[in-house]
Amino acid sequence: MDSIHRHIESNVDRSLDTLFTLVRQPSVSAQRLGFDRAPQLVADIFVQHGFEVQILEAPNNGLPSVYGYASADPGSFRRAQEQSGIDDPNAEPPTLMLYVHYDVQPTDPIELWETDPFEPTRKDDRLYGRGMSDDKGNIAARLAVINAFREEWGGLPCNVKIFAEGEEESGSPNLPGLINNYADILTADACIWEGGGRNAQNHPLIYLGLKGVLAVELSVELLKTDAHSSYATILPSAAWTLVNALNSMKDPTDDRILIEGFYDDVRASTPAEDEALANLPDDSDEWRQTFGNEAFVSGLGSEDLPRKHLFMPAANVAGLDSGYQGEGMKTVLPAKASAKMDFRLVPDMRPDDIFDKIRRHLDRHGFENVDLNLISGVHPFRTDMSSKWAQMAIETSEETYGKPAVIYPTMAGSGPMYDFGGTLGIPITSAGIDHPTHKIHAPNENITIDDFILGAKNIANLMQRFAAEW
Ligand SMILES: [Zn+2]
Structure with a gap:
């Protein structure tokens, strides 16, 4: 994977150019701002990265999603197998779904932004702009991986579908209907969700579900x-x-x-989930500081909070x-x-x-x-932590980041995972460029170039293992 990693590093300016192009185009779903151009721009960028693209209209006059498909290259697939020490001439490349969203949160309160939210701005090692992290940064990191495999290995090691939703930040009101209409083209063996990355202590953070x-x-x-x-x-x-x-x-x-x-x-928790809950960092002091609460509901102690909060x-x-x-x-x-x-x-x-x-x-x-x-x-959704996909994502992240993973069997927030995981039956894990300092949904949203490069490398590693070992 060295050549892939080097490619991601040495081409980071090109990848950030793509990201800046996405950030410059407003796409605020709550205000339907910028959607005269945003879907076509995303489609054009996917085409430039070798995808066959369709703009998928949402029911009820909702905002469209952009879908791209690219098939595996046999040589790249074999190379992925070699990388994992696998020699199976009868194997067929599996299909990976990348779920992302190209819409962003509103910029309000605009007076708290130190830079123009739609003009990407670099200050020291941080890049500022709306969607820089959530989720355009994650889109660009995935595209950096696509470029690296194409240019270093001559093609993709697995079939890749990319689905960029246009209404995620508005609660995905039309996604169930859209998925119903296009279920035949949206099947896949596994899915990487919109983000993931590192926690405040720079440990890899994996989440496998949403409420x-x-x-x-x-x-x-x-x-x-x-x-x-x-x-x-x-x-x-x-x-x-x-x-x-x-x-x-x-x-x-x-x-x-x-x-x-x-x-x-x-649903009852599994033994693996119990262990993950017990290993989660204790956030109780941080919550107390943020909210000023003296106690937690019904006198819960800090050791009881993760289970109550997540399960x-x-x-x-x-x-x-x-x-x-x-x-x-x-x-x-x-x-x-x-x-x-x-x-x-x-x-x-x-x-x-x-x-x-x-x-x-x-x-x-x-x-x-x-x-x-x-x-x-x-609907809520949770991928089984013991499943092959979850384990592959956890192991890969620990290799990429060189630290034990912090595993959230589910996050406390909600999102449209069920539409892919439940309706289409695809196991889902997270992997991406996220870090708690990114101020997503808030003024001065940002990323570091380090987060971007590391996140892309991790996605590349996961794609290689998925292609070879699925
Ligand atoms: Zn998001």
Whole structure:
């Protein structure tokens, strides 16, 4: 792999040029900003890297995704086998899916940027711009690997599909529909997710799953108009009804969610996952500093936090609205009350099933008058840590970075992994250029050239092993 690694290093300026071209083109999905040109630009760049490209339209007038396919070169495939000490003339090159997204977060608050977010700027060893890390930096690092294999080994060691989503930063609302429409071309043997890289201590960081999320709105309207609060003696209160409904959902002492059947499909952790949880760094002091909380929910100690945070679902009240909250007092009995809630889901919970269970819970507890509306749902997904793909990614990262990997069997956040992992049945791991100092989603997003080169080398190593050993 030495020649591949040298190529990545000596061609880094060319790779960064590609990255800068991507960063200069705004593609803010939340504001539909820049999408008159962004999909075609991404398509053109993929074509320049030898991919056959299709722009895939999303349902519901969503923003398109860009898909590229490049087949393996027989000589490069054999060379990958030699590298792994494998001599199997009957083997066929497997197919690797690279999931990335070309849309970015909005630049707000723009006044906190020290440089133009859409003009790549270098200061010392850091490169600044929106999407520089998430996820255009990861796209460019993958393309650097493609160039290296083509120019050093004469072609790709495996078949490669690259899928660049246009709406990831907006919650991938149309990805399930899009995947349904194009399922026949999106199959693969394994998938590298959008990022991955190193943690704050510069250990390789691998994640193998993401939580799901169910977002709902609860609303109650019991009067046709607000009333004078003296009527609180005899008129029903929307605000109390809503508060009581919320209260019925959770045990205040042990934080257990009381919706009947809520935990039925929570998948038990495997012994390998238990071990990974026990080995995760203790972030409790950092969280305390960031949030200023004196204690954690139901008195959890730092050793209990990773399991609760990563392997358990949550019911969160994101917003509450009713009556008067202005200056002084208004003696009003409000006609309406509403709340937004998001439920973080773990495998094998399903958003539609949990939605039905919430409805049944409300009805059973006398809250038939509380309306429940679906805002959005994303399925959770987790690749088995003992699977061949996860193990290959873990071993490879430890070789590339020369340090033990920190393995997150799942992250606490959500994303559209299920559409590839669940719907299409592809095992997924992370690998990329990420580092906690990159300020993704925030002002002054950046990367270092070191992160970029190391991340690309790791992806190259993983691609070689995948091609040879799958
Ligand atoms: Zn991202």
